Amino acid sequence: MTITQESGFCIDLHCHSTASDGALPPQDLVRRARDKGVTHLALTDHDTIAGLDDARTAAQAVGMSLIAGTELSCLWKSHTIHIVGLDFDSSDHNLKAVLARQNDNRWRRAHTIADKLAKLKIVDMVEKATFRAGGDVPGRPHFARVLVDEGAVKDSAQAFKRYLGTGKAGDVKGFWPTLEEVVQWITSAGGIAVLAHPRKYKLTATKLRALTGDFRQAGGRAIEVSTSGQSSGDLGFLAELCRRENLLASQGSDFHFPGAPWCELGSIMKMPDGLEPVWHHFRQPVGVPAAV
Numbered sequence: 001m002t003i004t005q006e007s008g009f010c011i012d013l014h015c016h017s018t019a020s021d022g023a024l025p026p027q028d029l030v031r032r033a034r035d036k037g038v039t040h041l042a043l044t045d046h047d048t049i050a051g052l053d054d055a056r057t058a059a060q061a062v063g064m065s066l067i068a069g070t071e072l073s074c075l076w077k078s079h080t081i082h083i084v085g086l087d088f089d090s091s092d093h094n095l096k097a098v099l100a101r102q103n104d105n106r107w108r109r110a111h112t113i114a115d116k117l118a119k120l121k122i123v124d125m126v127e128k129a130t131f132r133a134g135g136d137v138p139g140r141p142h143f144a145r146v147l148v149d150e151g152a153v154k155d156s157a158q159a160f161k162r163y164l165g166t167g168k169a170g171d172v173k174g175f176w177p178t179l180e181e182v183v184q185w186i187t188s189a190g191g192i193a194v195l196a197h198p199r200k201y202k203l204t205a206t207k208l209r210a211l212t213g214d215f216r217q218a219g220g221r222a223i224e225v226s227t228s229g230q231s232s233g234d235l236g237f238l239a240e241l242c243r244r245e246n247l248l249a250s251q252g253s254d255f256h257f258p259g260a261p262w263c264e265l266g267s268i269m270k271m272p273d274g275l276e277p278v279w280h281h282f283r284q285p286v287g288v289p290a291a292v
Contacts, residue, residue, distance in 0.1 A: 009287045010266050011279055013042040013067065014084055014196065014227065014252025018134035019051030020071075021141050023257035025134070026051035029265075030058035030066070032258070036266035040279065040286055042069035042252070044084050047102035050136070052090055067282065071196060072102065073174050074182040076211055079201060080174060083182045083215075084224070084250070087282045088191025095189040098177075105175040106137040113143055116169045122150045140164045140171075141256070183218040192278060194250045195223040198241070199234045212245050222248035222278040226271045228255075228263035239272040249275035 016022030017029045024032065026043060033041045041064060043055045049070050059066035068090045072083050088095065114125040122128075128146045129138030144159035153159045164170040186193040195215050198208055212223060223245075225238045242249050255265045271277075279286040 009039050010037045011040040011251065011277075011286065012038050012253050012255070012266050012268070013040075013069065013086060013194075013250050013278070014044050014071070014224065015041065015255040015265060016045050016071075017043060017051045017055070019043075019048055019136055020045035021133070021139040021256060026055040027058040029255075030055050030064065031062060033265045034062040034064050036264065038064065038266040040065045040067060041265075042067040042084075042086055044069035044071040044086075044252070046071050046139070047073060047106055048099055048136075049090050049096075065286070067279075068191070070099070072182045072185070073176045074179045075176045076179040076214065079203070079211075080176060081179060081201065081211065082196040083179070083186065083220070084194040084196045084252075085186035085189070085191045086194060086222075086250070086278065088186055088189035092189035095185055098185050102177075103137060106139075109172050109174050110138050110143075112172045113140065113164075113170050116172065117143065117147075117163060119169075120147070120150075120152050120163075122146065122152060143170060179215060180218045183215065183220050187219050190283070192222055192248070192281065193218075193220040194248075194278065195220060197224055197227045197230075197254060198238060199230055200227075205237070209241065209244075212241055212247070216245050216247060220247070221281075222250045224252060225249040225275060226251040226268050228253050228268060230269075232269070235269055235272065239275060242275055248278040248281060250278040 017026040043051055045051050056066050067087050070085045074081055110126055129142040132142040132145045144156040144164055147153045147159040183193040223242055225242050249271055251268055253263050253265050253268055255263055280288050
């Protein structure tokens with residue numbers, strides 16, 4: 001398996017560090033990516049760019065190109081949807097302001113999750129989950145680890161099955177902005193908005209087509225055609241959806257932690273031919289074929 005589109009490039013445009021819900025600090029994540037053969041990486045932590053400076057420093061040290069990225073949560077017809085922003089101006093003041101608001105929303109959600117899980121008689125859950133998150137805003141994976149630590153469940157899978165998964169007490173929906181707002185934030189900062197892992201929302205084909213159409217009308221420019229945990233059928237469906245909506249194609253591992261071979265850095269199914277890669281449209285394009 002490979003994500004390489006042009007000879008000499010290995011491009012991963014979706015991964016997470018301890019700045020959000022990943023397991024590795026930004027510096028370690030960059031070094032792991034380089035060891036896995038990645039040449040161009042976008043760090044896309046949830047609703048933050050706090051890890052970008054450390055990631056840039058590490059990328060320069062190992063000779064790897066780093067693309068500014070983030071993954072923003074939003075609402076579309078009551079569904080929580082994730083939009084990846086790529087190649088934006090990370091110094092943009094408006095983007096920094098809205099990310100700060102998103103960060104506040106995540107803290108509100110964390111406290112709500114802790115309140116709902118209080119019946120387990122585990123005290124200081126926010127504090128413990130925050131420690132598990134390396135001092136940043138904890139998400140459900142961090143609460144799952146606390147439940148394991150406290151002996152409430154045997155492992156994280158059981159934590160999600162009993163308490164944190166869809167429809168369970170700890171499945172707290174975020175206080176998110178609209179799809180249109182998030183796309184505008186990214187584009188206003190000079191970036192490209194990408195619809196992240198479309199098949200993971202478990203929408204019907206009809207609803208997914210509607211989502212993609214609304215995303216494009218809002219100013220979205222790309223969808224993740226190739227990402228972790230999808231079948232060859234998903235890959236073909238998303239490639240056709242990409243062509244139908246005249247969108248750019250993106251790809252990424254959605255890496256969170258080591259030890260999960262199905263979502264390792266730099267290891268993803270090659271995108272089908274005939275799609276226009278999003279990285280050809282970065283401010284400094286990557287791997288654009290020479291004019292004939």
